[in-house]
Amino acid sequence: MRVALHTRVRPGMEAEYDQAHREVPAELTEAIRRGGAREWTIWRSGQDLFHVIDCDDYEALLASLADLPVNIAWQARMAELLEVVHDYSADGAGKGLPAVWRLP
Numbered sequence: 001m002r003v004a005l006h007t008r009v010r011p012g013m014e015a016e017y018d019q020a021h022r023e024v025p026a027e028l029t030e031a032i033r034r035g036g037a038r039e040w041t042i043w044r045s046g047q048d049l050f051h052v053i054d055c056d057d058y059e060a061l062l063a064s065l066a067d068l069p070v071n072i073a074w075q076a077r078m079a080e081l082l083e084v085v086h087d088y089s090a091d092g093a094g095k096g097l098p099a100v101w102r103l104p
Helices: 014-021 026-034 058-066 069-081 090-094
Strands: 002-009 037-045 048-055 082-084
16 A cells, blocks of 8 residues: 655754654664555655655554654654654554545
8 A cells, every 4th residue: 555644844944854864763664664664755845745655554554663662762853853743643544645646
């Protein structure tokens, strides 16, 4: 399944956000893969962030990451940088962007 998300960087924190993503802990990327993600790409346009996640089961992926100390630390770091955060709650699994069009 593919899931698209929208988050937003706090004004003036764009460079720090980009730098943080050059330093994503290997332990976290390994956990994301173990959770069933095959790919996760984030694009930034100004403050707006657009994520596309290709995974087996998005709800299961979030659940696998929710209580991991490395993810908790990462989400705390992101909370300092983000105005609109990635929702890791059970409700967050249903908050992907609706697909409007895809090249047939």
